[in-house]
Amino acid sequence: MPAQRKSVQCLSPTGLHTMSYQEWGDANNPDVLVCVHGLARVSDDFDVLAANLCSQYRVICPDVVGRGASGHLRNPMHYQIPQYVSDMVTLLARLDVEEVDWFGTSMGGLIGMGIASLEGNPIRKLLLNDVGPALNPVALSRIGEYVGQAVSFERFDEALAYIKSISQPFGAHSEAQWEKLARDVLRQNEAGQWIKHYDLGLGLPFKATTPEQVAAGEAILWATYDAIRSKTLVVRGENSDLLSIETATAMTKRGPHASLVQIPDVGHAPTFVSAEQIAIARDFFLSNN
Incomplete structure (x- = not known):
C-alpha cells in the first residue's frame, strides 16, 4: 500500500505553519509507529522501513517544519527542539491514538526524548538512532558547516556527488540507494538547478549557539x-563522531536503562535501508516485551 501524503497545522510564536507527513498502512490500525528524520533530511528516508513495517503498523513519517513538503518558520531562530516537540504533540493529537512507538534518527531522536520525558506521554517504545544527551561538539560543528550553506548544481550527477561527500558517514550503499538519498533532499528550482530541499535558515541557530549554551543544553538533555520510562533502544554507528561509545554506554546505566546495538562500518547515522538494519528495528518494535 503506497503512502498517503497528509498535513496538520501547527503553531509557533510567530504564527501558524503546515507540517506535512506521510502515512503508511491501515489508517484504522491502533498500532502506530512515528518515524522522525535527522536535521537536514526528510520523511522519505523511511520509505524502505515503512514499507517493511506497514502491515503491522500505521507508520507516520513527518517532514519536520522547514524541510521537504512542510512549511517554513517566519523566524528561523525557532528551528529548535522545543518547537519540534510542540509540532509533534499536535501531530499525535491528530492521530487520535492512546500510544505510539517512536523511531528517531539524530534530531528525530532528540524530539522523541523530549516527548518521552513528559508525564503522561504516549510513547511505548523509543528507538534512538545515533543520538543521546551528550553530543560531540566537533561533529555538531561539522554538520553546522554544511547545513546552512547555499549550493546549486546544474546537473544531478554533480548534486549527487555533493550529497555523497557530506553523507559518507552513512556507510556503504548501492548507487541506487545513494541516488534516492540524494533525490530525497534535493529539488530543482525554477532555473532547473538542483538545490537543497529545506530552509537554509536551519543553520542560524547553530551559528548563534555558544559553548556555554552547549554545556547547559547537555545538562538539560541528561535530565x-x-x-524517560519508555522501553528504549540506542543504535550507534560504530564509527559515529556524534554519539560517543562512552555516552551510549552511560545511557544503558541510567534513565530508561536502554539496550545498545552498534552497527559496524557506519558513522553518523545508520540509514536503515538495508535488511540487516531493518531487522534491528523489527526485532525491537515487534517483540512482546
Whole structure:
C-alpha cells in the first residue's frame, strides 16, 4: 500500500505553519509507529522501513517544519527542539491514538526524548538512532558547516556527488540507494538547478549557539533522558563522531536503562535501508516485551 501524503497545522510564536507527513498502512490500525528524520533530511528516508513495517503498523513519517513538503518558520531562530516537540504533540493529537512507538534518527531522536520525558506521554517504545544527551561538539560543528550553506548544481550527477561527500558517514550503499538519498533532499528550482530541499535558515541557530549554551543544553538533555520510562533502544554507528561509545554506554546505566546495538562500518547515522538494519528495528518494535 503506497503512502498517503497528509498535513496538520501547527503553531509557533510567530504564527501558524503546515507540517506535512506521510502515512503508511491501515489508517484504522491502533498500532502506530512515528518515524522522525535527522536535521537536514526528510520523511522519505523511511520509505524502505515503512514499507517493511506497514502491515503491522500505521507508520507516520513527518517532514519536520522547514524541510521537504512542510512549511517554513517566519523566524528561523525557532528551528529548535522545543518547537519540534510542540509540532509533534499536535501531530499525535491528530492521530487520535492512546500510544505510539517512536523511531528517531539524530534530531528525530532528540524530539522523541523530549516527548518521552513528559508525564503522561504516549510513547511505548523509543528507538534512538545515533543520538543521546551528550553530543560531540566537533561533529555538531561539522554538520553546522554544511547545513546552512547555499549550493546549486546544474546537473544531478554533480548534486549527487555533493550529497555523497557530506553523507559518507552513512556507510556503504548501492548507487541506487545513494541516488534516492540524494533525490530525497534535493529539488530543482525554477532555473532547473538542483538545490537543497529545506530552509537554509536551519543553520542560524547553530551559528548563534555558544559553548556555554552547549554545556547547559547537555545538562538539560541528561535530565530529560533520566525522566524517560519508555522501553528504549540506542543504535550507534560504530564509527559515529556524534554519539560517543562512552555516552551510549552511560545511557544503558541510567534513565530508561536502554539496550545498545552498534552497527559496524557506519558513522553518523545508520540509514536503515538495508535488511540487516531493518531487522534491528523489527526485532525491537515487534517483540512482546
